[in-house]
Amino acid sequence: MTDVEGVAQPPAADATVPAFWQGLGLPGLADVHTHFLPPRLLRKVWAYFDAAGPLVGTEWPIRYRWSDAERVAHLHRLGVRAFTALAYPHRPGMAEALNRWTLEFARATPRCLPSATFYPEPEAARYVTEALAAGARVFKVHVQVGGFLPTDPALDAVWGLLADAGVPVVVHAGHAPVGTAHTGPEPFAALLARHPGLTAIVAHLGAPDYPAFLDLAETYDRVRLDTTMAFTSFFERFMPFPAGELPRLRELGLAGKVLLGSDFPNIPYPYVEQLAGLAALDLGDDWLRAVCWESAAALFDLT
Template sequence: MAEFPIGDVVDAHVHLMPERLMAAIREALSDAAGWEFNHPTDRDEMEAALTTAGVEQYTALPYVARSGAAADLNEWVIEATADSDHAVPFATVHAADDVEAVVTDAFDAGACGLKLQLPVQGFGADDPRLGPAYEVVAARDAPVVLHAGTAPMFTDSPHVGVERFESFLASYPDIRVCVAHMGTYEIEAFLNLARDNDNVFLDTTFAMSSVAKTYMDFDPTTVSDDTLAELSTSIMYGSDYPNIPYPYAREREHLLSRDLSVEVQRDIFSRTAQRFLGND
């Protein structure tokens, strides 16, 4: 098993949600892609597995598919992570909610960022209804994680893609925003946005795993070592744990097999996430 070469590794894309909601998400993924899951969903068991794998800190990302559910879920995540030494709790919101109130309440209670799963939630990053939520995020100098790309099963969704993201970025050019899954399948366009915008980040989740070809029909070697080195201060490690249909080691082993300097590895596995979170 490939081991992390540095300490204080951050996994910038982990999902922590109530058991019933997690089971529903897994059932939907199984129905859509035939995936099977055997990683634990209990927080203590998740953290034990992550720390055994070398992860010292992780973002706890929730999301909801319907309006009216975000406030309760945010409260659950914040309470579930209150005594954790490892979790950084995020909040979520639905565009049909009172978004300003939901996000403000979550941040006041301890949330550190905002997560939107756009194709599942059914709206784009530039949906004008989200404006008040982004204003709260900007005022708190907090980060946002967006599933803004078309992978792994959203190529026909009108809510994702680089054009919708660019529209968001034009309105909120100063918010630190992470595009999940390296922006696949429009990865080159998203890489260029990261080159041109210091506030745009990408996470490696799923796309840079050693089994990406099998599970999302993407070849991670199309992203060169030079590109990873060039953008190491904008690219951060993430896993989608525990909702991955393969062993956790698969998420990191391809990245660790690359010819990357220790400094680049430190960026990707730790420092870039800290910068994204505002801890630099």
């Protein structure tokens, strides 16, 4: 899967994904942005995508509309050695129950990183503390869906807890796919100014404000970005990554600051397209190795 110049060739189908990472000399893939949700909530999320709801804004057919067991088995077949069960509430009173479900899911599911979430509400610091004690290794916050600013005062203690614990938070902070008053680089930059030690992973490379989020990853030692949906034909149609920023993306990737994310199963194309899009950038095998495994392995102490 590697040409004479040492750049892995884009894989063509899900069945070829293992050959892709094996050709890079990797033990597998680490995907920091996958979703598993309680069945009732998952059905509602899929119905929202089916209806191209206001925060989706475009036709978005779910590719992997399978059971939990089938989706886990597919990730295992692909060689994904570590993945997440990212959940996120859209109103108060949801997060604590979501945490119980996602943490139990991880306990019962090989290779799933124990995942949790929170919402700006009085109980947040308590149940985040409890989730950390229960072994949560990654959190997810979706300010677009949740409809709140990351600097909401109700979350100040939570961000402090997570910064002190060094536990990563995957933050959907960018405007993609539909911007709101709570999204964009400015609110996220304000959060980092308050909590510069926060270990954050910016979802979707911060699309569409890629340069501004690259700036933040360069400025703050613990800020990283995930590749979720970037460089796929679906995403490039309406939020193309600027070619002039590829050198910076390469440097950040080699520095351990760009991690593989996919949004599986809520994607309108095969999983392989995420990897094919990354390989087609021709940023080199070292970059692909860092993005697809090594950087997440270092962050989460994977073996």
